[in-house]
Amino acid sequence: MMQQPENKRLVVGITGASGSIYGIRLIETLLDLEYTVHLVISNAGWRVLKEEMDWDVTNREDVLREQFGHRAGTLVYHPVSDIGASIASGSYLAEGMIIMPCSMGTLSSISNGSSDNLMSRAADVMMKEGRTLILVPRETPLHAIHLENMLKLSRLGVRMIPAMPAFYYKPQTMDDLIMFLVGKVLDSLRIPHQLFKRWGEPDERG
Template sequence: MKKKGIETHVVVSESAKTVMKYESDNFEESMKRIESSSDKIYAENDIAASIASGSFKVDGMIVAPCSMKTLSAIANGYSDNLVSRAADVQLKQQRKLVLVPRESPLNAIHLENMLKLSRIGVWIIPPMLCYYTKPKSVEDMTDNVVGRVLDAFEVEHNLYKRWEK
């Protein structure tokens, strides 16, 4: 996004930081990369941030990954932190909202929340494995998911090879 001159405002929830500590090789390094590639970074409890208001103009929002807790908060209008509030703002302003829900298996509540949001135009892009692109690494598979998210915003990229026959 930064390379393309697209301004980004980022919130990393406290739970996301906990998860990153388990899932990344170097948490500090990962946080630095996020900070250096974002125009603004906010704490999850900063509910007075610009992105918490509909009067602040943005093209939309991506929640990636989206926990089942945040999915539920968004589906039910329960804006208890900056992530769910900013997502709620996208819905009320009828802007683009993309969720990358991550859970397996999915229970009926997760599915109902996704269906509810999909019916009002929210993009649900789960991080699915894609085999026809012949991925060689975890990075290739991740790029595929990121590419599909960027497609939702019509951002040009070559993160995966498009299907051609």
């Protein structure tokens, strides 16, 4: 059986940083664009989904099926402890990986090459294979270690898109602010979208 072209496969990670809704909206958007999304959620990420999204995480695969099963693309869930998953190998073709939101703990693990779970291992694979890795840090304030880790990764080609929404396009709802960040991630992946009004352009949102 032929593998699906890698330009329709992306890895998405959700960590224990506040702002899990960012990752949820990203997954929904990618699935609606008919991508195959390989999803990794840290244990702390599941805790935040319970607290912030009121998800019943007792049966993790059931809740993911309930949330995303009706969308056009394919969701493939990998437990964070499954170091033997397909996305842990560079021979498995994927266009890139986005960790949204990215905790400072996960960022530190990636920065220091500590591939002790599937999240950090998959990120390490993206870096060693020269594929796109996007981190969406969500923390404030930031101290010097946070900034140094970001700088180290940025110098290695990792793209930093902090969870810092803009206001020039006059967002009307919280979802407008969330989708702005999702749109910035898609821009970095060169995926066309109409999720927010661009500066100097008419509002194309439906």
